[in-house]
Amino acid sequence: RQPVSAEEERIYQLDFDPEATEALAALWTKYSDRLPHMTPVGDYHVTLLYFGGGSDAAIAKRQTALDGPEDVALLRENLASSDGREVQVEVQAVVWDGMIAAAAVSGDFVELCANRHAHITLATAPKTPPKLSDELLARRAAAEDLTSGLGEWLGQLSLGEYEGPLLEWCESKGVTSPDEIAARAAEAAAVIENRTATQRNSVQQALARAAPGGLFVEVPPEPLFLTGRVRGKRLGEK
Numbered sequence: 702r703q704p705v706s707a708e709e710e711r712i713y714q715l716d717f718d719p720e721a722t723e724a725l726a727a728l729w730t731k732y733s734d735r736l737p738h739m740t741p742v743g744d745y746h747v748t749l750l751y752f753g754g755g756s757d758a759a760i761a762k763r764q765t766a767l768d769g770p771e772d773v774a775l776l777r778e779n780l781a782s783s784d785g786r787e788v789q790v791e792v793q794a795v796v797w798d799g800m801i802a803a804a805a806v807s808g809d810f811v812e813l814c815a816n817r818h819a820h821i822t823l824a825t826a827p828k829t830p831p832k833l834s835d836e837l838l839a840r841r842a843a844a845e846d847l848t849s850g851l852g853e854w855l856g857q858l859s860l861g862e863y864e865g866p867l868l869e870w871c872e873s874k875g876v877t878s879p880d881e882i883a884a885r886a887a888e889a890a891a892v893i894e895n896r897t898a899t900q901r902n903s904v905q906q907a908l909a910r911a912a913p914g915g916l917f918v919e920v921p922p923e924p925l926f927l928t929g930r931v932r933g934k935r936l937g938e939k
Contacts (some may be wrong), residue, residue, distance in 0.1 A: 799914025
């Protein structure tokens with residue numbers, strides 16, 4: 702198969718072989734009874750870099766783990782040269798909230814992944830886009846360490862500009878988790894956004910929606926290793 706051309710490429714991802722796909726489906730069945738409102742995704746994969754037709758600068762702004770357009774350009778080159786490469790993936794944990802479930806993963810591919818938290822979306826609630834897995838994993842990181850994880854979580858909410866004042870507010874109020882921030886969204890928004898009532902209300906709503914149900918993390922009792930392959934393709938291509 703010829704590599705996808707620069708004009709056509711929209712996404713690089715890890716696709717899985719049939720054995721790995723079956724293993725992921727079996728993994729989900731261990732949780733499906735607890736999450737009956739969720740439907741398993743039809744395509745298990747790890748997104749490495751989503752282009753979406755944007756410039757390197759636009760991608761860098763969206764992907765907070767990348768340090769500017771130069772990082773994006775370098776990653777593009779590395780992905781193009783790795784197209785077709787076989788990699789090993791280990792499932793580290795299954796993470797879920799009220800809207801989405803994902804497997805946090807690691808392996809010898811992480812230098813090719815633009816996401817700070819590599820993952821495989823397992824299942825979603827109705828009307829929930831799979832991309833919310835990024836927000837879920839950022840919420841987990843912020844719950845483990847608010848100081849180091851707050852910026853990434855806010856970036857996923859398009860609220861990155863508020864990291865400094867929100868962290869200061871959290872420290873003054875003894876708030877230590879994203880869930881506490883969501884529960885006190887009105888109070889937090891009133892402090893960190895004082896330009897207009899409309900903007901303050903927008904920030905409040907974004908924070909309040911950012912912790913949909915409890916956050917749960919489980920480590921599989923047995924190691925789970927998968928074989929994947931780097932693939933560049935047009936969005937929607939099978």
